[in-house]
Amino acid sequence: YEAKKVRHRYVVYTDQLDMALNHRRAMEGALSAAMTTGEGLSCHYQPMVRVSDGRVVGVEALCRWWHPQLGVVPPAQFIPLAEETGLIVRLGEWVLRTACSRIARVPDLFVAVNVSAVQLRDERFDARVLEAAAQAGLPANRLELEITETAIVHAEGAAAAALRRLRAAGVRISLDDFGTGYSSLALLKDLDVDKVKIDRSFVQQAPLADDSAAIVRAVSNLGAALGLCVVAEGVETEAQRRFVRDAGCDELQGYLLSPGVPGDRLDELLDGYPSA
Ligand code: C2E
Numbered sequence: 375y376e377a378k379k380v381r382h383r384y385v386v387y388t389d390q391l392d393m394a395l396n397h398r399r400a401m402e403g404a405l406s407a408a409m410t411t412g413e414g415l416s417c418h419y420q421p422m423v424r425v426s427d428g429r430v431v432g433v434e435a436l437c438r439w440w441h442p443q444l445g446v447v448p449p450a451q452f453i454p455l456a457e458e459t460g461l462i463v464r465l466g467e468w469v470l471r472t473a474c475s476r477i478a479r480v481p482d483l484f485v486a487v488n489v490s491a492v493q494l495r496d497e498r499f500d501a502r503v504l505e506a507a508a509q510a511g512l513p514a515n516r517l518e519l520e521i522t523e524t525a526i527v528h529a530e531g532a533a534a535a536a537l538r539r540l541r542a543a544g545v546r547i548s549l550d551d552f553g554t555g556y557s558s559l560a561l562l563k564d565l566d567v568d569k570v571k572i573d574r575s576f577v578q579q580a581p582l583a584d585d586s587a588a589i590v591r592a593v594s595n596l597g598a599a600l601g602l603c604v605v606a607e608g609v610e611t612e613a614q615r616r617f618v619r620d621a622g623c624d625e626l627q628g629y630l631l632s633p634g635v636p637g638d639r640l641d642e643l644l645d646g647y648p649s650a
């Protein structure tokens with residue numbers, strides 16, 4: 375390795391660190407370029423089903439990025455990168471507009487769009503969201519915003535006010551990955567949200583592990599008592615589906631039903647289900 379003297383500190387560059395930094399910079403450039411051209415970016419849609427009658431009531435929009443050299447880059451990699459670099463504001467707006475336009479063409483279905491904490495800091499956030507839905511011809515009451523509990527707990531002042539205005543306009547707010555962040559059950563009472571999505575780690579363990587089973591039941595009971603819609607994420611097996619149904623969850627989502635599919639395959643997928 376080579377050591378450079380930077381003022382009074384020695385910074386040691388290893389080849390590995392150098393490679394990691396170059397890789398990051400290259401990814402950042404590529405993601406920014408993809409957003410300008412739209413090339414390689416797409417939205418997938420995963421159905422969300424009402425437990426009581428098995429009908430598809432909505433879809434979650436999931437962003438996809440395909441890079442010509444790297445191939446498919448998972449959101450777990452490019453979303454944090456986009457958040458750190460601020461690109462998430464443009465990316466989030468692109469997903470919102472793409473998803474609203476696509477789902478406006480499907481009668482009655484809602485679309486759930488993931489929103490990062492960074493987007494909430496934008497003071498025009500609520501205006502941007504409502505404008506995107508209006509331009510797409512999607513009524514606000516067919517739009518949900520999925521926000522993690524960590525992001526929502528830190529949404530103070532302006533961000534919290536923006537979320538309240540969105541709810542007043544009919545947009546539903548959904549607490550994503552519930553149970554993985556700073557969760558406390560008391561949080562559910564204090565936050566102005568419409569839905570709570572129980573994280574898939576609990577859902578998947580529920581039929582096998584007593585502690586996860588207790589958590590799914592508790593969140594489901596409390597959600598019902600507070601008038602919230604309770605969603606089970608990541609349902610992969612019939613045993614998990616039965617568990618969350620018996621626990622009283624209102625909606626479910628997971629590979630058992632379908633993974634996300636590209637927009638041009640959504641109609642075909644919905645044809646296979648009874649619809650709302
Ligand atoms: P999420 O919002 O909790 O989305 C659910 C993730 O679980 C998706 O992963 C989905 O493909 C996956 N999933 C759904 N059903 C199952 C199942 O039965 N089993 C398993 N193992 N996984 C299942 P994906 O698409 O890789 O997205 C990962 C995360 O990236 C999302 O988690 C969300 O936090 C973030 N993300 C994706 N698209 C966007 C976006 O447009 N904006 C923002 N801010 N974040 C996004």
Ligand code: MG
Pocket residue numbers: 434488520550
């Ligand atoms: Mg989500």
Ligand code: MG
Pocket residue numbers: 550551571607
């Ligand atoms: Mg989730």
Ligand code: MG
Pocket residue numbers: 550551573574607
């Ligand atoms: Mg999750």
